Amino acid sequence: MAKTDKKKKADKKARVAQKQxxxxxxxxxxxxxxxxxxxxxxxxxxxxxxxxxxxxEYARRxxxxxxxxxxxxxxxxxxxxxxxxxxPDNERELFLFGGEYYNxxxxxxxxxxxxxxxxxxxxxxxxxxxxxxxxxxxxWTRGGNAGGCYLFGGEFSxxxxxxxxxxxxxxxxxxxxxxxxxxxxRGKNASPPARxxxxxxxxKQYIILFGGFQDTSQQTKYLNDLWIYDCVNFSWHxxxxxxxxxxxxxxxxxxxxxxxxxxxxxxxxxxVKAAKPAGGAKPRKGGAAVSRVxxxxxxxxxxxxxxIAPPEPDAPPxxxxxxxxxxRKRPVNAPNxxxxxxxxxxxxxxxxxxxxxxxxxxxxxxxxSEFFDALNVWNVERNRFFQLHLRRPRAQPKKAGAGxxxxxxxxxxxxxxxxxxxxxxxxxxxxxGGDVGDDGPEPAENDEEVEDKPDKLTLWEMxxxxxxxxxxxxxxxxxxxxxxxxxxxxxxxFDEMWAIDLGKLDGAKQIFKRELEDWEGSESEDEEDEDEEDExxxxxxxxxxxxxxxxxxxxxxSILPTSSESGVGQADDFDTVQEESSALSDPFPHPRPxxxxxxxxxxxxxxxxxxxxxxLSKSLASGNxxxxxxxxxxxxxxxxxWWDCREEISALEDEQMEAGIGEVVSLADKAGDAxxxxxxxxx
Numbered sequence: 001m002a003k004t005d006k007k008k009k010a011d012k013k014a015r016v017a018q019k020q021x022x023x024x025x026x027x028x029x030x031x032x033x034x035x036x037x038x039x040x041x042x043x044x045x046x047x048x049x050x051x052x053x054x055x056x057e058y059a060r061r062x063x064x065x066x067x068x069x070x071x072x073x074x075x076x077x078x079x080x081x082x083x084x085x086x087x088p089d090n091e092r093e094l095f096l097f098g099g100e101y102y103n104x105x106x107x108x109x110x111x112x113x114x115x116x117x118x119x120x121x122x123x124x125x126x127x128x129x130x131x132x133x134x135x136x137x138x139x140w141t142r143g144g145n146a147g148g149c150y151l152f153g154g155e156f157s158x159x160x161x162x163x164x165x166x167x168x169x170x171x172x173x174x175x176x177x178x179x180x181x182x183x184x185x186r187g188k189n190a191s192p193p194a195r196x197x198x199x200x201x202x203x204k205q206y207i208i209l210f211g212g213f214q215d216t217s218q219q220t221k222y223l224n225d226l227w228i229y230d231c232v233n234f235s236w237h238x239x240x241x242x243x244x245x246x247x248x249x250x251x252x253x254x255x256x257x258x259x260x261x262x263x264x265x266x267x268x269x270x271x272v273k274a275a276k277p278a279g280g281a282k283p284r285k286g287g288a289a290v291s292r293v294x295x296x297x298x299x300x301x302x303x304x305x306x307x308i309a310p311p312e313p314d315a316p317p318x319x320x321x322x323x324x325x326x327x328r329k330r331p332v333n334a335p336n337x338x339x340x341x342x343x344x345x346x347x348x349x350x351x352x353x354x355x356x357x358x359x360x361x362x363x364x365x366x367x368x369s370e371f372f373d374a375l376n377v378w379n380v381e382r383n384r385f386f387q388l389h390l391r392r393p394r395a396q397p398k399k400a401g402a403g404x405x406x407x408x409x410x411x412x413x414x415x416x417x418x419x420x421x422x423x424x425x426x427x428x429x430x431x432x433g434g435d436v437g438d439d440g441p442e443p444a445e446n447d448e449e450v451e452d453k454p455d456k457l458t459l460w461e462m463x464x465x466x467x468x469x470x471x472x473x474x475x476x477x478x479x480x481x482x483x484x485x486x487x488x489x490x491x492x493x494f495d496e497m498w499a500i501d502l503g504k505l506d507g508a509k510q511i512f513k514r515e516l517e518d519w520e521g522s523e524s525e526d527e528e529d530e531d532e533e534d535e536x537x538x539x540x541x542x543x544x545x546x547x548x549x550x551x552x553x554x555x556x557x558s559i560l561p562t563s564s565e566s567g568v569g570q571a572d573d574f575d576t577v578q579e580e581s582s583a584l585s586d587p588f589p590h591p592r593p594x595x596x597x598x599x600x601x602x603x604x605x606x607x608x609x610x611x612x613x614x615x616l617s618k619s620l621a622s623g624n625x626x627x628x629x630x631x632x633x634x635x636x637x638x639x640x641x642w643w644d645c646r647e648e649i650s651a652l653e654d655e656q657m658e659a660g661i662g663e664v665v666s667l668a669d670k671a672g673d674a675x676x677x678x679x680x681x682x683x
Contacts, residue, residue: 068178073125075512076114077101078495081136084481085149086474088142089175092119094474095149096481100136101493105520106159109134113178118474118499121511131180132171133659137196139209140173144202144258146231149173152209155196156661166194166214169660170229170236182660183234191236192227194662197252199343201263203308205231206321208263210306213252213270215665220295222250222270226306228321239323247325248304253468255344257351257380262308262323264380266331266351269340271295297359299338303328303383332384335376341467344378345478347502351378352478357467357486369486371465375478375500391505392460458507463498476503479511490519591642593653594663601638608634 076082082099096114100107111134113126132138138154151171157164170183170191185191198212207229214221224247229236241247254268274296305326311319335342339356346352353376360368375388466483473479480498484491496513588611589604591597601608612634616625625633656662 068126068128070115070124070126070178073114073123075123075497075514076112077110078482078493078514078517079110079136080468080482080484080493082110082470082482083138083140083151084470084472084479085140085142086472087115087175088147088149091475092117093175094118094472094479095173095175096470097140097151098132098135098138098154099482100157101517102161102491103517103520104490107157107161108159109136109156111135113173115178116497116511118477126178128178128180130182132169132182133167135167138167139198139200139212141200141202141207143172143207143231145205147175149175150200150207150229152192152200153195153198153212155215163664164215165656165664166196166662167660168192168194168662185234185236189238192225192238193223194660195223198223199254199256201256201258201346203258203262204310206308207231208256208306208308210256210265211248211251211254211268214662216663220271222252224248224250226323228308228323233318235318237320239320242324245324246327248302249300251300253340253343254300255351255353255378257344257346259305259380263306264328265304265306266302266344266378267338267342268300270298270300272298297340297361299340299358301330301334301338303331328383331378332382334385335372335374337370339372339467341484342372342376343471345471345473347473347476347478349380351380352376352471352473352502353378354462354471354478354480355466355469355483371467371485373462373465375462388502388505390460390462390500390507393506457510457513459510460507463496463508464494466494469494473502477501480508492516492519588641589638590645591649592664593649593656595649597639597642600642601635604638605631605634608638612637 076096076099079099079101083095083097085095087093087095094116096116097112098110100109102108111132113128113131115124115126116122117124132151132154133156135154135156138151140149140151142148143150149172151173152167152169154167155164156167168191170185172181172183173179174181192209193214195212195214198209200207200209202208209227209229210224212223214223225238226241226247227236227238248265248268249270251268251270255266257264257266272295273293276292276294276296305328307324307326309322311321335353335356337358339358342353342356344351344353355374356372358370358372360370376385377388378385463480464485466485469483470481471478478500480500482496483494485494486492493516495516497511499509499511500507501509589600589607591600595603609630612630616630656664
C-alpha cells in the first residue's frame, strides 16, 4: 500500500512539472492555429467549451475598435430574443441589442447595437471597444431617475447548441454617447445569479429584477427571486420579504411594468414536474398505474403588485426600501386561450401586448400550437384587458363638379378654382419653353426624388401571427420587431419591423421587411422528408401555404469583423477554440468550471466505471474485483483527474467570473429535459 501511495505522489509531481511545458506548447499551438481558423472543420461541437480561448478571441477582435463609432447601415439581420427599447433621451430613436438566429442547423448570437431614427427612417450600427458579449434572452430597462439604460444576464451557446451558458454581468449604456460601462459588484452573493428569460423594470432610483431560468446539467430551474439595484449607491440587494406574505411562482417570459408605487407583473411561462402514465407500461400489482415524471408547460395568468416604500428622508444613506408582494385579482377579459410569448411594452399606465402562442400537447411526439396576431391592452389600474383593432380610413366623398354646385357662391368658387388652374398651366409652359435661372431645375429634380422614393406599405390588418416579438413604444407609436412562427418542425424568424399609431390605429406601417431564410434543419429531418415524399404524402402543401411568407434571403451578417465577415457565434471559430483546449487533450471525462469533486463524480461515475472495467479486462484482472471495489477505483481515477485539472479549471473560473459567465452546461446531459435554446423555448 505504501508503494502505491509513493507511486501516486511521484506521478502527481511529474504531472505538475510537466504543466509549464504543456502550457507553452498550448500557446504555440494557439498562435499557429489562429491564421487557419476559417479553414478548419466546423462539423464538431464538443460537450465542453474552452472559455479561455473564446474570451481571448473576443478580446482580440474588440481591440480592433479604438472608439465608439456609428455608421449608416442596413436594418438588422433576422434574430429572436433580442431587446428593443425607446431611447429615454431622444423621442425619435430606438435601440436594438443582441439576439440569436437559428436556422435549424446552426445558432448565431449577436452583440451589435442598432439605432433606428424614426424621423429619418434610418438605421445606424454602433461599434464599441467595450460592449457586452453576444447573447440572447437578456433583459434591459431604462434607469428611471438615474437615466441611462441597464442590461443584465442572457445566454450564449455553441453553434450546434451542444453547450451553452448564462451570463450574470451588469451593464449601463449611455444613450447620448452610445458608450457601454460594465458595473462591477464585489463580494459573494452581491449580485443576482446568472440567468435568462428574466425581466427588469425601474422605480425612482431603483432597477428591479425578477424571475428567469437557469439550465444546469441536471434540470431547468425557474426562478422567483427578487433583486433591487440602487443606482445612487451602486449596489444590489435581495430584499427580505415577510415570511408569511405570498409571492409569485417561479417563471420566465412574463410582463413586468413600472408603476407609481412599485411595479406590476402579469403572466409568464414555466415548466413544472408532473406524473404522467408511462405509455405501454403494465399496471403494477394492486391496479396501480405505472407513471413517470415529466416537465409540464404552464402558462401563468395571475397578476401581482410589487409595493415599494422608499426609505424616509431622515434614513441612513444606505437604507433599503421596504418591499412586499400583493396578489391581485385575475384580470378581466384576459386573452383566451392563455398564451406565451406575448410580453408587454409600457405606454401611459398600460401594457401593450402583441401575438403569442398557445400549445396543446397532443402526444409525446409533438405539440400542436396556435399562433395569434391580436393586439391586447392591459389597463393596469382597472386590471382589465381589451383588444385594439385597426381602423380603415373612411372613403372621401367625391367632390362636386362646377356644374353640380348650387348657388351663386358655389359657381363663383368653381370659376375661381378653374382660373387658378389655367394660370398654373401657363406658368409651367413658360418655365419649360423659356430661359431658366440656376435655381430653376432644382424643384423638379427634388420632386422627382420624392416621387421615386417608395411609400411605406400600410396594412389594415395586424401583421402575421407570431410569438416573442420585440415591442417598444415611442411617442405613442408601437414598434414590432421580428418574432417567431413555427410550422411543423420548422421555426421561422421574421425579418421585419412594423409601426402602429396607438392613438389613430390607422393601419400597420411597414418600416422594413425582407424575405425569410430557408430552414436548413438536420440530416435526420431531411431523411424523414424524403421518406414522406416516397410514401406519397402531400408534404408540399404546407410549404405552398407558407410560400407567401417564407423564401430565401441573405445569410445573417457578422457581429464582429473577420476576413470572412462571419460572427464569433459561427461554427468555424467556436469549434476551433474548443479543439485548442488542453483539457480536451485526452478522451477521459474532465471537470467543468465551478464543479465540485462530488458533482464531477456524480456526472461521470458511469464513464469512469466503464474505463476501469475496460482497462482491467485487458489485464485480465477484472474478475478479482467486486462491484464495490470497481466503484472505489473509479472514484480514485476521477479524483486524480479532478486534481490534475484543478489549476487549469481555476484559471477558467477566473476568466468566466471576469466575463460574467455562469456554469457551462452540456445539453447531452439533459436528455428528456426542455431544450436550452432554439425551437421550443417559450422564453
